[in-house]
Every structure is written in structure tokens, then in C-alpha cells.
Amino acid sequence: MNQPALGKEAIGIDLFAAGVASPKGKPRSLIESVMHRLRCEIVQGVLSAGSRLLIDDLQRRFDVSGGTVREALSLLVSDGLVHAKTQRGFFVAPMSLQDLEGLTRTRIALECESVRESVKCGGSEWESNLVAAYSELARSDEHVMRNPDDEFDQWEIANRNFHRSLISACSSDWTFRFLAVLNIHLERYRRLTSPHTLPERNVHAEHELIFQSALARDAEQCSLLLRQHIESSVSVVRQFALLR
Amino acid sequence: MNQPALGKEAIGIDLFAAGVASPKGKPRSLIESVMHRLRCEIVQGVLSAGSRLLIDDLQRRFDVSGGTVREALSLLVSDGLVHAKTQRGFFVAPMSLQDLEGLTRTRIALECESVRESVKCGGSEWESNLVAAYSELARSDEHVMRNPDDEFDQWEIANRNFHRSLISACSSDWTFRFLAVLNIHLERYRRLTSPHTLPERNVHAEHELIFQSALARDAEQCSLLLRQHIESSVSVVRQFALLR
DNA sequence: CGATTAACGATAATCGATTTTTTGGAGGTT
DNA sequence: AACCTCCAAAAAATCGATTATCGTTAATCG
Structure with a gap:
């Protein structure tokens, strides 16, 4: 019968890049x-x-x-x-500290659970994707230090890919979809606050630790580090109390 | 400035009733x-x-x-x-066993984490809501045994309310929103398969155990039971292999 | 003078018609 | 038989105009 299998051309939420920079081809309509x-x-x-x-x-x-x-x-x-x-x-959509906190908690629930499973059951393909995404992100981390304004879009992409790679081993489409939504919103908060958080806390170091524990197949550790990583980014915003 | 606080009249996904039976007032457009x-x-x-x-x-x-x-x-x-x-x-949207499994896993990630927090930090208001929702569900459980066809809509509402009450103590709007989406889809699967699962496994007993562990403030136990509850409903479907 | 109602302007909702795009052949070519 | 190209029907996308609704201000009344 009719089973269109939901191709990549589906519009609406797109899983592949939700934020500002979209790798999708020219708009078709x-x-x-x-x-x-x-x-x-x-x-x-x-x-x-x-x-x-x-x-x-x-x-x-x-x-x-x-x-x-x-x-x-x-x-x-x-x-x-x-x-x-x-x-x-x-x-x-309005923004508020409360919204940001909800966004963050929901992201933690989804992403930490997913990473736990991925680290457990990820194969060699998962591993090599992760390595690639990590080195790309490491490069972006450096670039964005030098000229934050020019490289921010690029960094967003690399960051997104890294996080996606982490959980890509066995996460469902639904999880991806929701995380994509959350990430668009979180990106909005990041862009709002990034001018004020220039000497960024050592995000790179956090990524590195997460990356290593993933490769070491330490699911619990990886999940924990990821949770802290996600939480710490909200506390940066909270300090500046830019919202409300 | 402008902070419309997203009233209850917002359309699109509605958190308060997503499935077939909608308690919302008459459509405004x-x-x-x-x-x-x-x-x-x-x-x-x-x-x-x-x-x-x-x-x-x-x-x-x-x-x-x-x-x-x-x-x-x-x-x-x-x-x-x-x-x-x-x-x-x-x-x-297509349906498939794979989709159902993704739906289920995502729901588990969100709902089990939420219930854990709710059981920990729920106050007396949470508790009384939960008690009310549970007795309503218990009543529906019985009714639906007798005439499954007539009472199914009502049961869906009671079921939804019970699960919502469980996590209502401190879950974010985002979590509610996503769970509402997942529930619409799961309801679609339930309706598809319910004619074939008449002598339902003892759903009621499962609900009761979950309810009791929640009141007993045993967060881990409650979360675990909930996970099993959610998982077991998918295995019913899997047996019948109605999909693909 | 306060409150209720009437009238107005702004804006959302809706429609029917027009323009593109896709789809599924019919026929012809290698 | 597999593969194009072209064509027409079907369907989606888009537009411009019309209608309904909301919020606010002005007018009226007790």
C-alpha cells in the first residue's frame, strides 16, 4: 500500500539543521x-x-x-x-528564565538517556562519526575564540553535530526530533547571551571529557558529564539574569 | 515590554487534550x-x-x-x-513497529525522569490531584472492561490524566508538550490494536502499583514500574505484529 | 460620574480564481 | 526491454479581495 517512508524532503521541523545555518538546498517554494x-x-x-x-x-x-x-x-x-x-x-515565542530551565531539564532527560544507550551499543561507524564530529568541533572551538562574531554560525553547526553524533548510535527519530526543537530554542538563548559571555567557560574542556568518556565506553560517566555540561550553560545565563 | 505569557487559548498543539476527546470549548475558527x-x-x-x-x-x-x-x-x-x-x-503520518518503539523509548526517557522528580518534590496538592486522577482511572478501568467500545474515549482521558498527574509536580512545559505529542501518537496505536487485545493484560494492577509507590515516595521504584508499564504495552502490539 | 453600549479602525480569517509544479502516460528511439 | 521526451490532467502553491472578529474609543444613559 501507501507507505511514503517520510523522505528527507519533508518540511516542517527539519532534523538536519534547525537553527540559523541550514545545509538544506534552495527552498522549493x-x-x-x-x-x-x-x-x-x-x-x-x-x-x-x-x-x-x-x-x-x-x-x-x-x-x-x-x-x-x-x-x-x-x-x-x-x-x-x-x-x-x-x-x-x-x-x-516568548523567552524567560523559566522557559530556559524547562528547555534544559527536558534536554537533559532526553540526551542523557540517549547517550547512555549509544555509548553502550555504538558500533564502529558511530565511533568514527563521533571522532570526526569532535575534531571538527575542536577546530571550531579555537576559531570562535579568535573571532566570535564571524565563526559563531559555524560553531553552532559543529556543536550540534557533535551532540548529535554522541547519541546517534541508537536514538529514535522522535528523540532526534525533540532534541532538534530544543536545540533551536537553546540556540536562541545562546545568541542572546553570547555577547556577554565572551571569555566562555571552558566549554572545550567539557567537550573533550565527554568525548573521552564516550570512547572509553563509560556510559554512566559520559551521561553525568553531559548533564553537567548542559546544566552549566544555563547557569551562565542565570548569572547575567538577562531575562526578566 | 511585550510578554503575552502564552495563554491557554494558544492553538496548535494543545497540552490539555490532544487525542480524540477534547475538552476544549467550541472551535473559534x-x-x-x-x-x-x-x-x-x-x-x-x-x-x-x-x-x-x-x-x-x-x-x-x-x-x-x-x-x-x-x-x-x-x-x-x-x-x-x-x-x-x-x-x-x-x-x-505513517505507522510502523519501528516508529512505535521510538515513541515508546522517548516516552520512557521523558516520563520516567519526570516522575522521579515529581515523586521527590511533589507537595500535598500534587498528592491530592494524583489520588483523584487515580480513582477516576480505576472507575474507567472497570467500565472499559464491560463495554470496551463505548467507554474507550473516556478511558483514554482518564489514563492521560493519571499519567499527567503523576508528573505534574515539577515538570516543565516542554516535557508536557512532548509527552502530549507522544501520547496522541500512542493513542493512535492503541486504537489500532485495542480490538485485538480485549482481555487486556492487567493494566489496572500496573496502575495501582505505580500509584502506591508514588504515594509511598519511592521515586526509583515508581520510575521502574512506570518504565515496565510503558514497555509492556508495546510488547502487546509486537505480538500481534499488526504492523508491517 | 461611573458604567454600559455603539461605532470605528485594525487585523485576522476565509474564499475563489490564477499560476506553477508534479505526475503518469503515449509515443518514439537506442 | 530500457530509456528518453513531450503532453495533458491533477494537484499544490499563490494571490488579491471579501468578510468576520477583536479591542478601543466615543457616545449614551442612569
Whole structure:
């Protein structure tokens, strides 16, 4: 019968790159293009959290019809970057410390459990992917130290790939999907606060330890380090209390 | 500044009832109404997994314009019940044993971690909600034994409320949201297989044990029982191998 | 003077028509 | 038989205009 197997061309949430930098080919439709541009603007903070998304404005700004804008926005509801209220339009998802904490706890639940399983059952393919992702990230870590502004997009990609590689051995599509959503949102917080956290805590050292414990197949240790890694990034934000 | 605090009227995924039976008030717009009807049909299997969702058909069937259908569909992408492919339309999310397993594992990661925390930090309000939800479920468990067909919707609600109560003490909105999504999908599988699993394994007994360990504040035990509870429901499906 | 209602302007929701894109052959070529 | 190319039907994407709804301000009433 009919079993389309959900190809990579499915739109909506895309598992392969959710944030600003998208490796996906050229947009295949206006809707997709508008959706992508909106997503970037939201993640980058051009459209500020909580603000209203007026169809008319967007329609003029992107030079498309209202219906197209509406549909792009509806699709963006999928990854929670946009909220829709009946008869009152669309809004950029608000940001708050509470939201960030929820984001973080949920991420920990999913990612730590996944990494535990991956470390246990990962094969050689998993291992080599992980090694590759790690060295790429190590390179990016250095670059971003020098010129934070230029290299930030690249670092985001490398970071995402590293974390994805860690859990790629045996995680379900659903887990990937949710983590992708969480990561878009967390990226938004990172971009908001990154100008203020320049002399970054030693993220690189944390990554290295996680990487080593993964290769050493110490599932519990790896999971624990990962948890601390994820938690510590939120405490940086909390210190600056940029939110509310 | 602008902080709309995301009221309960937000559409898209709704945390309060995701499946067939929705306690939400009357739909406030055509889009919402179409969205809800489509969601029901998909969850109940009227629209079969993997099948194509033709705008023209739906438009005629629901007596609304194509644009309205498109937007309802776009919104349904949010909870993964509908997939959108650029220039090729919309599809009902496919079902497979693999998907079910992913759903289950992801649910376990989220729900078991959450219940652990809830049992630890739940106050008296949490406790009384849980007691209420449990007795409601116990009642439904009995009813559904007698006439499975009539009472199934009601049981789904009671079941959902019980599981939600368990973790309600300190779970984030994100966790709730994701669990709501997973539950819609799992409900679809339950409805698909429930005719074949009539003499249900003793679900009630499982719920009771979980309930008791929660009240006894035995977080680890509760989490473990919950994990087994969730796992065992998938193995039922696996036996019947209804999928693929 | 406070409260209730009426009228208005802004904006979301909806539709029907038009334009592209995809799909599934029919026929012809190697 | 496998592989193109071209064509027409089907379907999705897109638009511009119309209608319904909300929130606010102005007017009215007790």
C-alpha cells in the first residue's frame, strides 16, 4: 500500500539543521523560503521574543501574499518558535528564565538517556562519526575564540553535530526530533547571551571529557558529564539574569 | 515590554487534550474546527496511516476553501500527525513497529525522569490531584472492561490524566508538550490494536502499583514500574505484529 | 460620574480564481 | 526491454479581495 517512508524532503521541523545555518538546498517554494527566513530572524533575535507577527507587515516585507505568510507561520508553530492564537494572530515565542530551565531539564532527560544507550551499543561507524564530529568541533572551538562574531554560525553547526553524533548510535527519530526543537530554542538563548559571555567557560574542556568518556565506553560517566555540561550553560545565563 | 505569557487559548498543539476527546470549548475558527476534525480522523484511523491528504477532497468534505484546509494541515504538522512535502502535498503520518518503539523509548526517557522528580518534590496538592486522577482511572478501568467500545474515549482521558498527574509536580512545559505529542501518537496505536487485545493484560494492577509507590515516595521504584508499564504495552502490539 | 453600549479602525480569517509544479502516460528511439 | 521526451490532467502553491472578529474609543444613559 501507501507507505511514503517520510523522505528527507519533508518540511516542517527539519532534523538536519534547525537553527540559523541550514545545509538544506534552495527552498522549493515560497512558503518554505519565508518559513526559513522567519526562523532565522526569530532565532537571531531580529524579531524579538513575545512580539507580534503582523501578517500585513510580513507580507510587505517578504513580498508575498497574506496566505503564504500565514502558512509559513503555521508551519513554524511546529517547532514552537511561533505561537498562534485564534483570531488574534501569531506571536514570537516568548523567552524567560523559566522557559530556559524547562528547555534544559527536558534536554537533559532526553540526551542523557540517549547517550547512555549509544555509548553502550555504538558500533564502529558511530565511533568514527563521533571522532570526526569532535575534531571538527575542536577546530571550531579555537576559531570562535579568535573571532566570535564571524565563526559563531559555524560553531553552532559543529556543536550540534557533535551532540548529535554522541547519541546517534541508537536514538529514535522522535528523540532526534525533540532534541532538534530544543536545540533551536537553546540556540536562541545562546545568541542572546553570547555577547556577554565572551571569555566562555571552558566549554572545550567539557567537550573533550565527554568525548573521552564516550570512547572509553563509560556510559554512566559520559551521561553525568553531559548533564553537567548542559546544566552549566544555563547557569551562565542565570548569572547575567538577562531575562526578566 | 511585550510578554503575552502564552495563554491557554494558544492553538496548535494543545497540552490539555490532544487525542480524540477534547475538552476544549467550541472551535473559534474554521481552521481550528477542521484541524480538530482531521486530528480525530487520523487518530481513529479513519484516515489511514501514510495515505495522501488531498486538498480538494478535504475541501469538499468539510465544505471550506482550500486555503483553510492547507492551514489546518500545516498546524497539524506541529504534532507530527501530518507530514508536509514541498510541492507534493500532505500525508498522514505513517505507522510502523519501528516508529512505535521510538515513541515508546522517548516516552520512557521523558516520563520516567519526570516522575522521579515529581515523586521527590511533589507537595500535598500534587498528592491530592494524583489520588483523584487515580480513582477516576480505576472507575474507567472497570467500565472499559464491560463495554470496551463505548467507554474507550473516556478511558483514554482518564489514563492521560493519571499519567499527567503523576508528573505534574515539577515538570516543565516542554516535557508536557512532548509527552502530549507522544501520547496522541500512542493513542493512535492503541486504537489500532485495542480490538485485538480485549482481555487486556492487567493494566489496572500496573496502575495501582505505580500509584502506591508514588504515594509511598519511592521515586526509583515508581520510575521502574512506570518504565515496565510503558514497555509492556508495546510488547502487546509486537505480538500481534499488526504492523508491517 | 461611573458604567454600559455603539461605532470605528485594525487585523485576522476565509474564499475563489490564477499560476506553477508534479505526475503518469503515449509515443518514439537506442 | 530500457530509456528518453513531450503532453495533458491533477494537484499544490499563490494571490488579491471579501468578510468576520477583536479591542478601543466615543457616545449614551442612569
